[in-house]
Amino acid sequence: MKKYCILPLAALVLFASDINAQGFGADGAGPAANPDPPTADQAMQQVRDELASVEDRWYGITRARWSYPQKYSVAMGAILTEQRKDADCSNPCMMHGWHFEVEPGLYGVQGSVGWGKLVAEAGSSGRLMHTVYLGWAFRGVVLRTWGDSPLMPAAQTLAGVEASFSLLRLNYSIGVLRSLSSKADSDWVFAAGIGWGF
Amino acid sequence: MRTFPNHCLAVIVLLMLQVPAQALETDQFYAWGRPIADSGTYLNAWVRLTIQDALDSSASVPPMECAAAVKLAQKRLRKTIYQPIEMWAVNNDLVDRIPRGFEENREYRENYLLAHSFSMYLGRWLNPSPTLEVNQVRFGTDKLAHFFSGGLFYYNWWNKHQGDYAPDKMVHKMLRFGTKLEWWLQGKWVTGVVSLGDLEANYQGFLFYEQLCNGDPPLLELSDGRWVFSDRFDIGDYVSPEWDESWNANIYNHSRWRGVRASMAAYCDDLHSPWVEQQRALYRERDVQTPTEVLVAELVAKGKLPDPAQFGITSVCAQKSE
Numbered sequence A: 001m002k003k004y005c006i007l008p009l010a011a012l013v014l015f016a017s018d019i020n021a022q023g024f025g026a027d028g029a030g031p032a033a034n035p036d037p038p039t040a041d042q043a044m045q046q047v048r049d050e051l052a053s054v055e056d057r058w059y060g061i062t063r064a065r066w067s068y069p070q071k072y073s074v075a076m077g078a079i080l081t082e083q084r085k086d087a088d089c090s091n092p093c094m095m096h097g098w099h100f101e102v103e104p105g106l107y108g109v110q111g112s113v114g115w116g117k118l119v120a121e122a123g124s125s126g127r128l129m130h131t132v133y134l135g136w137a138f139r140g141v142v143l144r145t146w147g148d149s150p151l152m153p154a155a156q157t158l159a160g161v162e163a164s165f166s167l168l169r170l171n172y173s174i175g176v177l178r179s180l181s182s183k184a185d186s187d188w189v190f191a192a193g194i195g196w197g198f
Numbered sequence B: 001m002r003t004f005p006n007h008c009l010a011v012i013v014l015l016m017l018q019v020p021a022q023a024l025e026t027d028q029f030y031a032w033g034r035p036i037a038d039s040g041t042y043l044n045a046w047v048r049l050t051i052q053d054a055l056d057s058s059a060s061v062p063p064m065e066c067a068a069a070v071k072l073a074q075k076r077l078r079k080t081i082y083q084p085i086e087m088w089a090v091n092n093d094l095v096d097r098i099p100r101g102f103e104e105n106r107e108y109r110e111n112y113l114l115a116h117s118f119s120m121y122l123g124r125w126l127n128p129s130p131t132l133e134v135n136q137v138r139f140g141t142d143k144l145a146h147f148f149s150g151g152l153f154y155y156n157w158w159n160k161h162q163g164d165y166a167p168d169k170m171v172h173k174m175l176r177f178g179t180k181l182e183w184w185l186q187g188k189w190v191t192g193v194v195s196l197g198d199l200e201a202n203y204q205g206f207l208f209y210e211q212l213c214n215g216d217p218p219l220l221e222l223s224d225g226r227w228v229f230s231d232r233f234d235i236g237d238y239v240s241p242e243w244d245e246s247w248n249a250n251i252y253n254h255s256r257w258r259g260v261r262a263s264m265a266a267y268c269d270d271l272h273s274p275w276v277e278q279q280r281a282l283y284r285e286r287d288v289q290t291p292t293e294v295l296v297a298e299l300v301a302k303g304k305l306p307d308p309a310q311f312g313i314t315s316v317c318a319q320k321s322e
Helices: A002-021 A040-052 B006-022 B040-056 B066-077 B084-089 B102-111 B142-160 B167-186 B196-214 B254-265 B268-272 B274-286 B291-301 B313-321
Strands: A054-068 A071-084 A093-105 A108-121 A131-145 A157-167 A170-179 A188-197 B131-134 B137-140 B220-223 B226-229
Touching (some): A040 B040, A054 A170, A071 A108, A108 A157, A131 A170, A157 A188, B040 B066, B040 B084, B040 B226, B066 B084, B066 B142, B066 B196, B066 B220, B084 B142, B137 B142, B137 B274, B142 B196, B167 B291, B254 B313, B268 B274, B268 B313
Antiparallel strands (some): A054 A071, A054 A188, A108 A131, A131 A157, A157 A170, B131 B137, B220 B226
């Protein structure tokens, strides 16, 4: 299983290096931008510019959960989203976009790609959305089981879809997967999990 | 067997989902004595740009009814759970606020009024709202969310119940609906805190929605076949000292109050500082009895609400010095 742990760790290192490369300090505060009140026209132009000043950003996402059939697992991944340039997400940011996750667990590893929406904050990391207040996602998933997994055979590959919902840090997920193995007892497997993250 | 209507279930689920956003707490004591630049012009600009963009997104011929234009605007101003204006206000370089940035946020979360309450308390699972300033009045960014979200609840109630009550009873009934909402779903039973400031922001939000088509003159104007949002809109017209929770005290349940009282008592030394005295004198001058305050006084007299005065800083400091 160890080789599968390398992927999320690599993603974490990638984001840590990205944070430094972006020059995010420990405190994204910066000086107050409006010591003198602007006129209505100036404010209008500044807000218009601010709202238009966006960039594509990768944010790290993570999840730890108990689920069937993986049992305990930890996921790392990233979401690509358009964000205003001055949003540091030390307070909750709203975002949506395509994302991926790699989730090694006790009885298997799951890879997923999907689209989701979340309100979350990054704290000091600047780019790792560790506190999810609200979120939902639909994902296409591929799961490879092993060891003492409850499936028969224990080691098999499945593909399917997952719906995930997060509220106040807690994550709830359900999925339906079809076995790609001809030796499987049952073609269809229903998955469900509860945990923390997105 | 009588079945529970699906739409009722949907409404309950939606209201429950509102909880995280509506349960955000704030602390204006924390910002006492610290300068905050006025953000009124930026907030006005955001509202104008947002509404005009919504109106321009649907250029129908002939032009839509005013009510349809309001619907377009409200879809942009109010989302189901987190409100766009608050998401923007807490995450940009233009709106000055306390706290600002990660380090300040961390310190705020460790020290704000509710920081020492029970750790499983829902309010502590959420980010407390920062304080900003408009027209020398300080308030949490959560009030902006209440203004557009709670205001819409009131506005929809108002339109739905047209003709159900005598005109002089309508406002009273609507505010009663608002207090029930705050009591059952957004405040007391969820977070243990009933914010009278939230109720004030809700009511002002209702006035704003009502003024879009029925103001004197309306804030939405038809010009050359196109709906235009008036540049007369000024958030400062709606903001009042009642939005400041260090002035307009919340009502706390027993367990929440124990921790809050201790945190609040720490500000007693500041109560007579020149800055605080000056600010409270300004508030005293501007404070008028609002329809919400009339209703709250009535509910307190009937014993249906605890007297908010006991949760105010002056009461806490008077008890402390005894």
